[in-house]
Amino acid sequence: MPLMPGSEPYEHEGGEVGVLLCHGFTGTPQSxxxxxxxxxxxxxxxxxxxxxxxxxxxxxxxxxxWEDWYAELERAFENLRGRCAEVxxxxxxxxxxMALxxxxVHGRAVRGVVVVNPSIVNDVPLLKLAPVLKLVVSSVAGVANDIKREGVTELGYTRTPVRAAATLPKLWSLVQSELGRVTQPVLVYHSPEDHVVKPASVELLRKVLGANLTVRECADSYHVATLxxxxxxxxxxxxxxxRAHASVPLQRD
Known part of the structure; x- marks a missing residue:
């Protein structure tokens, strides 16, 4: 299957500290x-x-x-773990x-976590109907490209595949049920004006992670704050x- 131009994965070989990044639902590495x-x-x-x-x-x-998406992330994590002192x-x-x-799952093998407008709570009413909806329609309107900055576009689908979306609630439930296992430092970037993910996800992280969590606002961005x-x-x-949490120096720090 041909790739959309710009959606290719990205790899860079650097020092002993590795970073694994994961794009969002219906998005691509471009974001x-x-x-x-x-x-x-x-x-x-x-x-x-x-x-x-x-x-x-x-x-x-x-x-x-979701299991397919997470399996690819696991594969990339193990590959990075084999090449780096910490990840x-x-x-x-x-x-x-999925970063959470x-x-x-991996405990101390993950040195720290940074997430941007994370989605860990089912705050989309339509998804509650997904098990039935997927039998009736194959797609609904897309959620990509929620960006405030003019002239910038996220590369993603204009339609949301319903059968794929119907698997998300199981992922959310699983992550929520084991959030207490996250003892690593976690940094969250949160856009108060987000038209895709509601504040409930960050509120849950505040409640469960407590002092282990740092939240910073992206006051001038929408959902895709990374663009x-x-x-x-x-x-x-x-x-x-x-720099604050790595135990080994960055290669050119």
Whole structure:
């Protein structure tokens, strides 16, 4: 299946500190590529995979489920872990949810977590009907490209594949049920004006993670803050986070 131009994964070989980044639901690595390149320029080893069913067609994505996306992220994590002394995980939206899942599963093997507008709560009423809806319609309106900055576009599907979306509640429930296992430092970037993910996800993280959590606002961005006006704050802030929590020096720090 041909890829949408610009949706290719990104890899950079740097020093002993690795970073794994995960894009969001129906999105592509394009939404995180500037972030990945910023971290790579600081001497980090960086991996930004393309999740199965993404970057091709929404029809193909309808043949995948959350387990397929997470399996690809696990594969990339193990590969990075084998090349680096320690690994940080980061993600946008659903990618943030799966980054937290990696932290739950792998414990100390994940050094720290940075997430941007994470989606870990089912706050979309339509998804409650997804098990039935998927039998009636194959797609609904898309959620990509929620960006405040003019002239910037997220590469993602204009339609949401319903059968794929119907698997999300199981992922959310699983992550919520084991959030207490996350003992690593967690940094969250949150856009108060987000037209895709409601505040409930960040509120849950505040409740469960407590002092282990730092939340910073992206006051001038919408959902895809990694491509929006506050992107430089995210890029530099995540790099500062790594410098503060890594036990080995960055290659060109």
């Amino acid at each position: 995180l590529r500037p972030w990945a390149k910023h971290l790579a320029a600081a001497g980090l080893t960086v991996s930004l995979p393309r999740l199965p069913g993404h970057g091709t067609t929404w029809q193909e994505m309808n043949r995948t489920r 940080f995980v980061m993600g946008l939206s659903m990618g943030g949810c 899942r990696l932290a739950e 929006d006006n506050d992107a430089p704050l995210i890029f530099e802030g995540s790099l500062d986070f790594i």
